[in-house]
Amino acid sequence: MKSSMKKLFFKTQYEPDEHGHFGEFGGQYVPELLIPALEELTQAYEQAKADPSFVATVHEVFKNYVGRPSPLYFAERLTKQLGGAKIFLKNEGLNHTGAHKINHCVGQALLAQRLGKTRLIAETGAGQHGVATATVAAKFGLHCTVHMGAVDVQRQAPNVFWMQQLGAEVRVVHDGSQTLKDAVTSALQDWMTDPIGSYYLLGSALGPHPYPVMVRDFQSIIGIEVAEQFQAYEGQGSVPDYLVACVGGGSNAIGLFNAFLDDKQVKLIGVEAGGRNPNQVGEHATRLGRQPQVGVIEGYKSFFLQDDDGNLQPTHSVSAGLDYPGIGPEHAYLYQQGRAQYVAVTDVQAVQAFRALANTEGIVPALESAHAVAYAIQLAPTLPPKKTIVVNISGRGDKDYFILRELIH
Numbered sequence: 568m569k570s571s572m573k574k575l576f577f578k579t580q581y582e583p584d585e586h587g588h589f590g591e592f593g594g595q596y597v598p599e600l601l602i603p604a605l606e607e608l609t610q611a612y613e614q615a616k617a618d619p620s621f622v623a624t625v626h627e628v629f630k631n632y633v634g635r636p637s638p639l640y641f642a643e644r645l646t647k648q649l650g651g652a653k654i655f656l657k658n659e660g661l662n663h664t665g666a667h668k669i670n671h672c673v674g675q676a677l678l679a680q681r682l683g684k685t686r687l688i689a690e691t692g693a694g695q696h697g698v699a700t701a702t703v704a705a706k707f708g709l710h711c712t713v714h715m716g717a718v719d720v721q722r723q724a725p726n727v728f729w730m731q732q733l734g735a736e737v738r739v740v741h742d743g744s745q746t747l748k749d750a751v752t753s754a755l756q757d758w759m760t761d762p763i764g765s766y767y768l769l770g771s772a773l774g775p776h777p778y779p780v781m782v783r784d785f786q787s788i789i790g791i792e793v794a795e796q797f798q799a800y801e802g803q804g805s806v807p808d809y810l811v812a813c814v815g816g817g818s819n820a821i822g823l824f825n826a827f828l829d830d831k832q833v834k835l836i837g838v839e840a841g842g843r844n845p846n847q848v849g850e851h852a853t854r855l856g857r858q859p860q861v862g863v864i865e866g867y868k869s870f871f872l873q874d875d876d877g878n879l880q881p882t883h884s885v886s887a888g889l890d891y892p893g894i895g896p897e898h899a900y901l902y903q904q905g906r907a908q909y910v911a912v913t914d915v916q917a918v919q920a921f922r923a924l925a926n927t928e929g930i931v932p933a934l935e936s937a938h939a940v941a942y943a944i945q946l947a948p949t950l951p952p953k954k955t956i957v958v959n960i961s962g963r964g965d966k967d968y969f970i971l972r973e974l975i976h
């Protein structure tokens with residue numbers, strides 16, 4: 568792990584400009600009032616990543632608290648059963664709190680601490696991001712306010728309970744549809760009234776600059792580890808032929824991809840939620856499906872599922888983490904450049920893949936991650952046995968008990 572110690576922050580040919588534009592995507596489309604806070608953050612982040620003691624602290628917490636490196640595991644039985652390319656699983660589900668989210672939460676909490684902030688603010692829909700934020704707030708001795716729509720509070724009682732046990736205040740939002748987008752509005756208002764004392768902790772590689780870059784950088788450890796672990800299996804200098812990851816906002820996927828972006832022989836595949844029907848409005852979350860629509864929503868420019876008036880369309884996925892109408896700006900750019908390819912997997916295929924992985928390898932993936940597994944299951948038999956696929960298991964499936972219990976009889 569010596570070489571990766573130095574490399575957490577590095578540049579690829581896909582870096583954004585200084586205002587966070589990946590081509591036409593990204594940027595900072597926020598109320599005037601928030602610009603100073605974002606500028607403070609951008610500067611602090613630039614300084615932090617150039618400071619060896621900050622980088623060393625991130626690595627120390629990754630190792631001793633998160634439990635990194637997470638294993639890269641050769642899925643031998645699944646590979647045999649499919650009879651094609653070798654499948655490897657990067658198992659982020661073994662991280663503390665059970666998913667990749669802890670990586671960017673640790674990084675951002677350390678940054679908040681460095682900035683002298685005393686409180687973390689987050690919004691959450693399904694509650695996974697809220698729990699990860701509450702976790703790092705407890706670890707670093709910071710106050711934590713998690714904004715959550717009243718409808719989501721009802722639906723996600725276990726996560727509300729865990730956030731509270733971790734010492735966070737869950738602020739219930741009764742405005743609008745009482746779901747995620749109202750929680751975002753409420754959280755931003757909270758930040759605007761307390762920009763000095765609080766840190767807004769974002770949950771994916773999206774939002775205004777510098778969040779997409781910051782979140783990506785903290786998640787890049789995934790691909791950095793894979794690059795090294797893969798060579799231990801396949802020999803010095805070897806790289807995987809395919810990387811496959813699910814894409815909600817895009818943090819686990821860009822975390823896997825980043826270290827390989829400049830290596831064009833590595834094919835990158837993001838898997839979106841095809842839901843009940845990827846061709847019907849409201850039944851899926853494939854932002855890059857048939858005719859991607861550019862928009863500016865929630866502080867950044869990207870592709871969004873929206874109607875002709877620019878209003879966000881409803882979405883659906885069996886997995887809460889993929890059920891989002893926008894996608895991080897770097898993915899929009901990689902799509903436009905043709906560097907990464909984006910495909911869709913339905914709810915039914917994801918649940919089948921969940922069962923296949925549980926039965927062949929004894930690994931229970933999160934329903935989000937099961938989307939990536941489902942695509943790998945389609946892809947592997949079409950490839951010769953000397954080809955290799957690395958699938959990111961972004962999280963473990965324990966959290967999906969309540970959904971799966973309803974779906975599987």
Ligand SMILES: *Cc1c(COP(=O)(O)O)cnc(C)c1O
Nearest residue numbers: 815816817818819888935961962
């Ligand atoms: C939140 C979540 C996702 C989706 O978020 P990304 O930012 O796209 O990675 C995927 N998998 C799991 C397990 C999650 O908790």
